[in-house]
Amino acid sequence: MPDDFLIARNPEEGSALPYLVRIPLGPRGVVLKTKDTWPGATKLYCHRADGWPDDPDIVEALPVRSVSKRGAAIDLVLERVRRGRSQFVVTRARGREMIFWQSRQTSKQARPNIALPTARAHGEELDIVVDSGEKYAWKFSHQQASIDKRRLPVGDYAVFDDEVLIAVIERKSVADLTSSLMNGKLNYALAGMASEFRAAVVVEAPYSAVFKQEHARGASVAEAVAEAQIRFPSVPIVFCDNRQLAQEWSYRWLGAALHEHRQRAATDAVVDTLPSGPAASPKQIREWAVASGLDVPVKGRIPKAVREAWDARNG
Incomplete structure (x- = not known):
């Protein structure tokens, strides 16, 4: 099962992006700075964070139904009815990396029900x-x-x-x-x-x-x-x-x-180089293994197969 999707206050003083989000993707997660706790009618700009704080000021810890990397997007589905689906889109503009967090409402606003004019396919001939x-x-x-x-x-x-x-x-x-x-x-x-x-x-x-x-x-x-x-x-x-x-x-x-x-x-390339969250403790891995029905000893060294399953659980 995926970890929680974490939202915390950015400890960096004077930042225009006052929140941190940790996406439970990969062994240690992906950490980004952002302007708000959820995108609304407009998408939110995100920026790489230096890392997840040792003592984070958690705003929300939201259970995750699924998280996956699909092409240029990271799709996130939470265990809640409202504001449960969103995606992080990685792109480049003016020669620099840009990451945007958008919801279904954002996408609906971006694609209104009108006839599209004739144009180049994705902006190029x-x-x-x-x-x-x-x-x-x-x-x-x-x-x-x-x-x-x-x-x-x-x-x-x-x-x-x-x-x-x-x-x-x-x-x-x-x-x-x-x-x-x-x-x-x-x-x-x-x-x-x-x-x-x-x-x-x-x-x-x-x-x-x-x-x-x-x-x-x-x-x-x-x-x-x-x-x-x-x-x-x-x-x-x-x-x-x-x-x-x-x-x-x-x-x-x-x-x-x-x-x-x-x-x-x-x-x-971006996901491979984004800052990671903290490594999991043996206690966390044991609890996850037990909940997942895996055979793990109560004490001592965690079997290699269990650790590999933990690292691979979110792709």
Whole structure:
């Protein structure tokens, strides 16, 4: 079980960030300075702390349901109904590291229910590589992207970070999807795509078209789609209404995948270097082991397996 999420007063006099938070992530936790005890309609800026105080002035100790690192974010879920979910997002701006703490309310304010204007995918013009064997390829003429044609190891469209393949898309018409599912070729393609950081199959038709095939039973095709998704859950099969929407979805998805990969690398580097909280005492480890049903002696040295389980409990 995760430790409590701790909020304490910052002992640093005159700081514009009067609170410390300790996120129970990793063996010793992650410690940050912040402006308030919880984000509201606006996100809170956070900064690295020098460490957790020896005698902290605790404001709140909140039981944690789960805590995990996901891409550019650290997701935190508390054991309470209101104000129970939040995330810490690590990014960079003007060449320096920035960490923001936001809640579900913050995200709702940031994404109002309005039509989004045409814009670059995550603020940059994408360099999209199209497989040289792709017939009647998407041109992305309505998106801000440059196109390069060369042979891809998997898929039809891809983005790279330097020379590393980050995300790939296999394009299908509904007839091609049906044929490749029925003869088993798509399963081989999905197996290759599943090893990439991100991969997807994009169909230039709505899901309803699956049931309108002339030479295949709709139920059989639907079953094959479902089986492929269960077998390869990391490679979604996405149905778009038409070619134009399939192209637009793919453009946004490729941009998001590239952004996620870069942010994940930045987050890993930040979390690895953030100041840690105090090391756990043998008493704490014993209590946790007993509560978790692990075999641990009342006295003496704590077994290595128990310590490894303690260190790995939050990833």
